Amino acid sequence: MMIPACRLEDLPRGEAHRLDIDPPVSVFHTDDGELFAIDDTCTHQDASLADGWLEGCEVECPLHASKFDLRTGAVDAPPAKLPVRTHEVFVEDGMIHVRLSMDAPNLPPCIAARLAGGPA
Amino acid sequence: MRTVAVVGASLAGLSAARSLRKQGYDGRLVVIGDEFHRPYDRPPLSKEFLAGTLGEGELALEADGEDLGVEWLLGAQAVELDHAGRAVRLADGREVHADGFVIATGAAARTLPGSEGLAGVHTLRTLDDARALRDELARGGRLVVIGGGFIGAEVASTAYALGLDVTVVEAAPTPLAGPLGETMGAIVSALHADHGVRLVCGVGVKGLSGETRVDAVLLEDGRGLPADIVVVGVGARPCVEWLEGSGIALDNGVKCGADGRTNLAGVVAVGDCANWYDPRAGLHRRVEHWTGARERPDAAVATLLAGGAVQPGVPRPPYFWSDQYGVKIQFAGHAAGADSVTIEAGAADDRDVLAVYRRAGRPVAVLGMNQPRLFMRRRKELAADAS
Ligand SMILES: Cc1cc2nc3c(=O)[nH]c(=O)nc-3n(C[C@H](O)[C@H](O)[C@H](O)COP(=O)(O)OP(=O)(O)OC[C@H]3O[C@@H](n4cnc5c(N)ncnc54)[C@H](O)[C@@H]3O)c2cc1C
Ligand code: FES
Numbered sequence: 001m002m003i004p005a006c007r008l009e010d011l012p013r014g015e016a017h018r019l020d021i022d023p024p025v026s027v028f029h030t031d032d033g034e035l036f037a038i039d040d041t042c043t044h045q046d047a048s049l050a051d052g053w054l055e056g057c058e059v060e061c062p063l064h065a066s067k068f069d070l071r072t073g074a075v076d077a078p079p080a081k082l083p084v085r086t087h088e089v090f091v092e093d094g095m096i097h098v099r100l101s102m103d104a105p106n107l108p109p110c111i112a113a114r115l116a117g118g119p120a
Numbered sequence: 121m122r123t124v125a126v127v128g129a130s131l132a133g134l135s136a137a138r139s140l141r142k143q144g145y146d147g148r149l150v151v152i153g154d155e156f157h158r159p160y161d162r163p164p165l166s167k168e169f170l171a172g173t174l175g176e177g178e179l180a181l182e183a184d185g186e187d188l189g190v191e192w193l194l195g196a197q198a199v200e201l202d203h204a205g206r207a208v209r210l211a212d213g214r215e216v217h218a219d220g221f222v223i224a225t226g227a228a229a230r231t232l233p234g235s236e237g238l239a240g241v242h243t244l245r246t247l248d249d250a251r252a253l254r255d256e257l258a259r260g261g262r263l264v265v266i267g268g269g270f271i272g273a274e275v276a277s278t279a280y281a282l283g284l285d286v287t288v289v290e291a292a293p294t295p296l297a298g299p300l301g302e303t304m305g306a307i308v309s310a311l312h313a314d315h316g317v318r319l320v321c322g323v324g325v326k327g328l329s330g331e332t333r334v335d336a337v338l339l340e341d342g343r344g345l346p347a348d349i350v351v352v353g354v355g356a357r358p359c360v361e362w363l364e365g366s367g368i369a370l371d372n373g374v375k376c377g378a379d380g381r382t383n384l385a386g387v388v389a390v391g392d393c394a395n396w397y398d399p400r401a402g403l404h405r406r407v408e409h410w411t412g413a414r415e416r417p418d419a420a421v422a423t424l425l426a427g428g429a430v431q432p433g434v435p436r437p438p439y440f441w442s443d444q445y446g447v448k449i450q451f452a453g454h455a456a457g458a459d460s461v462t463i464e465a466g467a468a469d470d471r472d473v474l475a476v477y478r479r480a481g482r483p484v485a486v487l488g489m490n491q492p493r494l495f496m497r498r499r500k501e502l503a504a505d506a507s
């Protein structure tokens with residue numbers, strides 16, 4: 001599925017834009033001007049990576065500091081153990097679009113339980 | 121370097137082993153730990169694990185299938201560092217010879233003198249402690265937590281959610297005043313009262329009463345607080361006794377430089393047992409937080425592998441988090457030395473504040489309660505400002 005995110009001019013370098021879909025996805029504009037999209041929820045617990053510390057091609061989770069590689073989704077170190085899903089991004093007529101991955105997301109246990117209809 | 125011995129098999133020890141491999145060390149790597157468990161995560165022990173929402177398997181710090189090529193010596197206690205002979209001696213008489221050493225023995229919970237052997241009295245530092253406490257909390261009853269610091273407050277919050285009747289006793293007039301300062305310590309510890317958890321402040325604990333099992337906590341003002349379970353959360357001491365006599369400089373832990381180097385060649389120290397030099401403040405600090413134990417081994421290992429020939433970078437201001445009563449508490453920097461603290465977003469009454477601590481107008485620390493986004497911005501500024 002393809003989703004329009006926001007206008008490129010509205011997303012300055014060093015910032016992230018969260019799409020409130022379920023599960024949420026965020027687009028990151030790096031200081032070098034590259035665009036990446038990943039699942040917004042940290043795979044460890046319920047934290048929004050759009051709130052994280054963006055440096056180079058990595059974002060550090062705002063809660064417990066696991067870092068995710070925006071290019072591959074790979075996680076560097078505990079407490080998170082699983083990668084985040086990455087999505088394809090492209091710009092058309094100044095508009096950023098995200099093509100959602102068909103892979104299953106790696107959601108933290110608390111969110112996965114909610115999506116499965118269990119207790120939050 | 122042909123063999124590196126890491127002593128302490130928890131977060132700092134594992135992070136050191138990972139840093140060694142990441143930085144290209146391909147020699148023999150021995151990790152010695154006195155617990156029988158592979159490295160596991162401690163923060164959940166007072167939170168999700170104690171609450172029963174996270175199982176033991178999920179505490180593992182190593183990723184599935186991760187292989188660092190480590191020889192694990194578990195259930196093995198180091199009792200001596202023989203620097204001249206370049207060896208660590210273990211309690212069972214074995215010796216591990218190595219040319220590089222990483223000291224990562226962490227800290228142990230302080231106990232209350234006279235409480236030994238009394239059933240129902242717990243401390244919380246290890247998985248075994250947490251299992252025992254969890255089983256006891258499951259039976260319900262009256263819990264008295266001695267110490268209103270972070271561990272005490274988290275246990276109180278978790279036990280409250282499990283339906284126990286909870287009282288927290290704190291000797292200082294305001295809990296958390298040390299790490300957070302008076303004003304914010306009062307705001308954060310007001311979370312207890314919000315949930316009907318009693319907070320008794322400004323009075324010390326004289327002792328415990330009970331024959332074989334604790335039945336009350338006796339206060340210095342003569343009061344007694346009836347208790348079925350007691351948790352002693354009065355801080356931790358660095359595990360460095362085993363290093364006495366080794367020639368390593370000890371002072372509130374292993375005294376080391378900003379890059380973890382000790383006064384002994386080929387020996388670095390990391391994590392809760394290390395009293396690091398803070399170049400910004402110009403003094404040594406022992407910081408007992410997860411993120412430091414996870415990140416600082418990178419610098420210490422670089423120093424070890426380079427034989428001390430690298431210039432240490434300035435580490436980020438220390439950071440920690442705590443979860444209490446569903447509120448995410450985050451703190452970075454040092455509150456001590458601040459001459460003002462301002463709430464810049466949210467409101468104390470809503471328990472969702474973002475507060476900035478300043479000294480002579482410059483930010484020195486930041487506290488967030490349920491403000492991860494703003495907190496991260498401020499934390500970034502703090503790091504940039506301080507470097
Ligand atoms: C219940 C709890 C909750 C916490 N919550 C938070 C939190 O929310 N946020 C936060 O920032 N921090 C938190 N912390 C702190 C964090 O867990 C520590 O900072 C971190 O564990 C330090 O790691 P370490 O490896 O230096 O030490 P430790 O984790 O203490 O590990 C040291 C290891 O060395 C072993 N050892 C000791 N002596 C010897 C010896 N002589 N020979 C062999 N092995 C030895 C010990 O048994 C232990 O396994 C919490 C800690 C606890 C206990
Ligand atoms: S929630 Fe992201 S590392 Fe814990």
